[in-house]
Amino acid sequence: MAGHTCAPPGIAYDDRHMKRSSATPKEITHERIVETAARAIRRSGYHGTSVADIMKEAGLTHGGFYAHFASREAMLAEAADRAGAEAVDASLRIAAEAPPEQAFQWLAAAYLSDEHLQNPEQGCPIAALGSEMPRQAPEVRRAATRRIKEMIDVFARQSPDWGQPGAHDRALVAVSTMVGALLLARAVDEPKLSEALRGAVLKHVAPAGD
Structure with missing residues (x-):
């Protein structure tokens, strides 16, 4: 995408930026369920995510669920985490x-990028699930x-004015604005409007000259 909604080259909310580890066979299986559920809730919402669907997607039997979780809510809590x-x-x-002086701009550009817009299951759960x-x-x-x-806190600490009075409040406003812009950009069915929403917010929260 042209304009202000492009992330820096190679930077996006995708699998290249996810860190995972596992150990024993039971932990590996548990990890697989939680990882699957974490994607599913962002893709389909909490109410659109059933235990049966999660276990099937993870390649496991439904009956094995309670060997790992006391309830669906316990699984959802781990998935949200x-x-x-x-x-x-x-x-x-x-x-x-990112270059230190451009870290906030890179974060904002990645958050408002095409990649993030089109892949909610790999991205920020705030925008994907906040209303639920x-x-x-x-x-x-x-x-x-x-x-x-x-x-x-991550966004706040990368802000150019971090440490100055009101810096954390300004970061709260910036993050809230970006989350809202992404939510709206996913909601509309007009690509130009989706791009305009994200571009306008990026210019506002992370001007290119800063």
Whole structure:
């Protein structure tokens, strides 16, 4: 995409920026379920994600679910935590690859990029699931809230005015604006409007000259 919604070359919310590890066979299986669920909730929403579908997508039998989780809500809490952790990890890697003075611009460009727009299952769970959160179980909301705070902190610390009075509040506004822009850009059925929404917000929160 031309204009301000392109991420820097090679930078996007995708599998290249996700870090995963596993150990014992049971942990490997547990990891597979959580990883599958983390993608599924961002793709289909909490209410559109069933235990049966998760287990099938993970290549496992439905009956094995309760060997790993006490309830569907417990699985969703871990999935929310994993989705948030992946987004935080992606942001940290993007910031580490950027020239220090351009870290915030790179983060904003990646967040508002075509890649992120088109791949919600690999991206930020705030934009993908935020409207559903008030109706989730307390443990799901708790996990999501912790990761949301971490994501805001990553953006805040890359802000050019970090450490100055009001810097954290300005980061809150910037993140809230970017989340809203991405949500709207995914909601509309006009590509030009989707691009305009993201481009306008990027110019506002991370001007190219800063």
